[in-house]
Structure formats: structure tokens, C-alpha cells
Amino acid sequence: MTKSRIKTWLLMLPGAGTLLSLVLLPLSLLLLFSLVTGNQISLSGALSFKNYLNIFKQGLFGPLMWKSIRMGLLVTASSILIGYPVAYGLAKVVKPRWRNFLVVMIIIPFFTSQLLLIYSLMVMLQSQGPVMTFLALFGLDPTRSILYSNTAVYLILLYQFLPYMVLSLFSSLVKIDDNVVFAARSMGASRRRVFIDIILPLTAPALLSGIILVFIPVAGSFVESNLAGGTKGMMIGSLIDSNFSVSLNMGRGCALCVLFLLIMSVLTFILQRAIRYLERRRL
Amino acid sequence: MRKRAPWLKLMMVLTYLFLFAPIIVVMVMSFNTSQYGTLPFVFTTGWYQRLLSGVGLGKATWLSIWFSFLVTLAGSLVGILTSLGLRRLPETWARRFISWLNLAVIIPWLVLGIALLMIFNFVGLGRSYTGMFLGNFVCVLPYVVMLVYPALMALDKNVEYAARTLGASPRRTLVTIVLPSLLPAILTSSLMAFMVCFNNFVIQYYLAPFGIRTLPMEIYNLVRVGYKPDINALATIMILVSVSLVLLVNKLGYGSKKGLF
Numbered sequence: 001m002t003k004s005r006i007k008t009w010l011l012m013l014p015g016a017g018t019l020l021s022l023v024l025l026p027l028s029l030l031l032l033f034s035l036v037t038g039n040q041i042s043l044s045g046a047l048s049f050k051n052y053l054n055i056f057k058q059g060l061f062g063p064l065m066w067k068s069i070r071m072g073l074l075v076t077a078s079s080i081l082i083g084y085p086v087a088y089g090l091a092k093v094v095k096p097r098w099r100n101f102l103v104v105m106i107i108i109p110f111f112t113s114q115l116l117l118i119y120s121l122m123v124m125l126q127s128q129g130p131v132m133t134f135l136a137l138f139g140l141d142p143t144r145s146i147l148y149s150n151t152a153v154y155l156i157l158l159y160q161f162l163p164y165m166v167l168s169l170f171s172s173l174v175k176i177d178d179n180v181v182f183a184a185r186s187m188g189a190s191r192r193r194v195f196i197d198i199i200l201p202l203t204a205p206a207l208l209s210g211i212i213l214v215f216i217p218v219a220g221s222f223v224e225s226n227l228a229g230g231t232k233g234m235m236i237g238s239l240i241d242s243n244f245s246v247s248l249n250m251g252r253g254c255a256l257c258v259l260f261l262l263i264m265s266v267l268t269f270i271l272q273r274a275i276r277y278l279e280r281r282r283l
Numbered sequence: 284m285r286k287r288a289p290w291l292k293l294m295m296v297l298t299y300l301f302l303f304a305p306i307i308v309v310m311v312m313s314f315n316t317s318q319y320g321t322l323p324f325v326f327t328t329g330w331y332q333r334l335l336s337g338v339g340l341g342k343a344t345w346l347s348i349w350f351s352f353l354v355t356l357a358g359s360l361v362g363i364l365t366s367l368g369l370r371r372l373p374e375t376w377a378r379r380f381i382s383w384l385n386l387a388v389i390i391p392w393l394v395l396g397i398a399l400l401m402i403f404n405f406v407g408l409g410r411s412y413t414g415m416f417l418g419n420f421v422c423v424l425p426y427v428v429m430l431v432y433p434a435l436m437a438l439d440k441n442v443e444y445a446a447r448t449l450g451a452s453p454r455r456t457l458v459t460i461v462l463p464s465l466l467p468a469i470l471t472s473s474l475m476a477f478m479v480c481f482n483n484f485v486i487q488y489y490l491a492p493f494g495i496r497t498l499p500m501e502i503y504n505l506v507r508v509g510y511k512p513d514i515n516a517l518a519t520i521m522i523l524v525s526v527s528l529v530l531l532v533n534k535l536g537y538g539s540k541k542g543l544f
Contacts, residue, residue, distance in 0.1 A: 008368055015368065016380070025402065033401050105299065114484060116502065119514060122506070123305065123309055159305070162302070254397070
């Protein structure tokens with residue numbers, strides 16, 4: 001090995017070591033720990049699939065996983081529907097002087113505590129809060145509130161993750177040459193056609209990374225539903241969390257994590273394929 | 284392209300309203316006398332006095348600041364080393380390495396936190412400061428590499444070659460040429476790393492030693508117990524800090540021009 005080769009390896013050592021020992025190893029060991037029953041983690045006992053059997057016997061996993069996936073898809077779809085026009089407006093319509101300011105505003109949530117974002121939306125939605133006071137003008141009862149419901153959880157998640165989608169789409173839209181759109185329009189393509197045949201294929205990679213940045217964390221969220229979901233707000237994340245914070249059954253918690261990761265990987269793979277298909281439609 | 288696009292602008296206005304109305308309402312409410320954030324509005328600074336007189340939040344705040352500072356230091360150092368190493372690898376390998384590293388960001392922190400807790404329990408570390416440090420460190424590292432590596436790749440290599448042919452040692456080239464031109468990227472990534480660590484509730488919730496509460500954990504408890512106007516005051520201060528950091532990052536040239544993501 002040459003000297004420069006050795007130097008490369010030395011430089012990579014801390015980062016690669018971190019990746020191996022603090023990401024890949026813990027995640028693969030989850031698989032092993034999920035086979036240990038009870039709360040004591042030792043590998044001396046027999047390994048078995050009891051945890052998985054218990055999970056399916058309990059019957060909570062299916063409905064809650066389905067609910068989390070639905071919530072993830074709903075929030076992702078909403079953020080795409082809102083994100084495209086807003087990102088397009090930022091990239092192509094607003095004046096450059098304003099653009100910088102407006103993009104900086106979108107970045108602010110990244111630098112703010114997730115809990116404070118949740119909290120500020122809870123203040124908005126609480127009974128007799130600003131939203132309910134406003135709705136009272138239209139004859140609704142201001143002491144009632146949608147806080148502590150699935151709608152509140154949906155709004156909070158959308159509020160938290162919309163900026164990710166907007167920024168992701170913006171960074172791609174801003175690179176599209178205006179003349180491409182001009183050319184298509186002047187040759188008679190409708191706005192819809194321009195979007196489907198030009199903008200969508202060109203922004204497909206950014207759309208994919210936006211989807212991954214929104215869908216996976218939303219499906220795995222538990223803080224939002226614990227704080228604002230009320231009694232029926234439980235999601236798969238809350239179920240996983242409860243095995244560690246309430247009922248202390250770590251083996252089962254690990255098994256739930258494994259099932260969750262498995263299903264999410266399959267879904268991500270499918271989404272990836274779907275987006276690749278969109279990209280290939282480029283003329 | 285100067286179009287009017289009225290519906291598009293309306294959509295943007297509504298979106299920004301959705302994103303910022305709650306923050307502004309919280310800021311306004313932090314100066315309101317009412318206990319429950321209801322109208323009418325009567326001005327007071329009482330909640331700030333109560334907050335600053337220290338209800339236990341002071342201790343957690345200092346812990347979070349110090350802790351995030353250490354994590355940022357380690358994350359930036361290792362992130363820079365990793366980026367320098369990645370530059371020496373073929374670009375496809377480097378890209379692949381980064382996408383593996385990004386797993387720490389993409390996988391829900393709930394799952395990563397649990398995986399780390401299990402392995403720490405297994406090796407006998409358990410819930411500890413060391414464990415919490417390592418957990419936050421691994422969440423911060425991808426952000427540093429994500430920002431520093433592209434900046435490193437964008438540097439003109441000829442300047443370094445020139446320095447080398449003029450007799451500068453590799454170390455001298457690194458210190459006088461490469462690191463100074465990376466400074467904006469390094470500062471931006473450090474700020475980003477600091478905020479990610481400072482606000483990382485989930486990892487800290489799983490890995491913090493028993494009985495120790497960082498600021499996000501304190502806020503979680505306050506929010507769960509119910510509406511408390513001192514959170515408004517705290518939120519206002521924290522959001523103002525965030526806004527000034529974002530403006531600083533923007534001054535460093537990041538944001539809309541180079542794209543933070």
C-alpha cells in the first residue's frame with residue numbers, strides 16, 4: 001500500500017468507525033435483540049420468535065402501523081401539493097431580492113426546537129385559542145377544539161415537515177433554465193403539459209428526497225401523537241416507545257422496531273421505483 | 284419571467300401564514316397577562332421575570348448548551364477529517380459512503396435511539412453521558428459531511444498544486460490554503476450541528492442518564508403537563524436565537540444561493 005493510500009484510510013477511520021459502530025452495528029443487533037424475550041438483554045438464554053408471535057397475538061401492530069403509514073402518506077401528499085406551487089413561486093415568480101429573504105424564513109424551522117413548533121401549534125388550536133376564537137365568528141362553539149385528535153396530529157406534522165419538502169423542491173426548481181419552460185410554452189404546450197413533461201421529470205430526484213425526508217420521519221413519529229393526539233392518537237411510534245418507557249419490554253420493543261424498519265424499507269423501495277418511472281418520462 | 288400568477292402568490296401567502304402565525308402568536312402571548320393565552324391582551328413582562336428567576340430551566344439550559352458545544356466540536360472535527368478522506372476516494376465511493384452515513388438522519392431517531400440504547404446496555408454503558416454524547420454525535424456527523432464535502436469538492440485544486448510546487452508541505456497547504464477557504468462551510472455546519480444537537484429531543488430522551496434532564500426534555504414535560512405562559516417566554520427567546528443564527532448562516536453565503544440541502 002502506498003503512503004497516500006494509508007493516509008486516506010487514516011482520515012476515513014473516525015468517520016467510518018462511527019458509521020459502523022454507531023449506525024450499522026446497532027441496527028443489525030436490533031434483529032438479534034428482538035429474539036430475546038423479556039426485559040433483560042443477555043444472550044445466554046434461548047433465542048426464539050416469541051416476541052413476534054406475541055406482537056401478532058396482541059393485534060395492535062397491524063392497525064397502528066397502517067395508521068402511521070396512512071398518516072405518513074397523507075402528510076407527504078399534502079406537502080407535495082403545497083410544496084410544488086410554493087417552491088415554484090420562490091424559484092421562478094418572486095423577485096430575487098425577496099427570494100433570499102423568503103427562503104431564509106423557510107429555513108428557520110430547521111434551527112428551532114421541534115417541541116417548540118409542536119407547542120406553538122397547540123397554542124393555536126387550543127380551545128378559546130386564536131383559531132377557535134376566529135371560527136366562533138362563524139358560529140362554532142369556541143370552547144370546543146380539534147386539539148387532542150388525529151386532525152391536530154396531522155396539522156402539527158404537516159407544519160413541521162412542510163419546510164423540508166419546499167426546500168428540497170426549491171433547490172431543484174431553481175436550477176431549471178427559464179428558457180426551457182419558455183420554449184415549451186411558445187411551442188404551444190399547456191401549463192399542465194409543461195408541468196408533467198418538463199418540471200416533474202427534472203425535479204423527480206428532489207421530489208424523491210423530499211418524500212423520504214417527510215414520509216419516513218412522519219411514519220415513525222411519536223412525540224406529536226403523545227402530546228396532541230389525545231386518547232385515540234396512538235401511532236406505531238407510540239407503541240414502540242411504550243415498550244421502553246411504560247411497560248419495559250425491550251425485546252418486544254426491538255421486534256417492533258425490526259418490523260417497522262422492514263415495512264418502511266419496502267415502501268421506500270416502491271416509492272423510489274415510482275419516482276424513477278416519472279423521471280424516465282423525460283422527452 | 285415576470286408573471287402575475289395571482290393564485291400562486293395567494294398560496295404562498297397562505298403557506299407562510301400557516302408556518303409563522305403560530306410562532307408570532309406565541310411571541311405575542313408571552314407578553315400577555317392572561318394565564319391561559321386568551322384575550323383580552325394586557326401587556327406584562329412578568330413571564331420573563333418568572334422564567335429568568337430560575338424555575339429549574341436555567342440548569343437544563345446550561346447543560347444543553349455545554350453538551351451541544353462538545354458534540355459540535357467533535358462532530359466538526361470528525362466531519363472535516365472524513366470530508367478530507369472522502370475527497371481522496373473515487374467520487375462514486377464517496378457518494379455511497381455519504382448515503383450510508385445519512386441513514387443516521389433518515390431512520391427515525393426513535394429507532395436509532397432504541398438501537399443505541401440496546402447496544403449501550405449490552406456493553407454495560409447503559410444510560411450515561413458518554414452514551415448520550417455518542418448518540419448525538421452520530422446524528423450530527425452527517426450534517427457536517429453533507430455541508431463540508433461539497434464545499435471541499437468545489438475548491439480549485441490548482442491553488443493547492445501551486446502551493447505544493449512552490450514548496451509548501453502538505454500540512455502547510457492544508458492549514459493555509461484548504462481550511463481557510465472552507466471556513467464558511469465549516470462555520471455553517473458547526474451552527475447546524477449545534478442546533479441539531481441542542482434540539483434533539485428523541486435521542487436525549489432515550490440516552491440521557493436517569494434523573495438528568497436536558498432542555499428539550501424539560502420542555503417536553505412542561506408541554507405535557509399543560510399550558511404554561513413561561514414556555515411562551517422561553518419559546519420567544521429560543522426562536523429569536525434561532526432566527527439570529529439563521530441570519531448568520533445566510534451572511535456566510537449559505538441559504539438560497541448555495542442551497543443548504
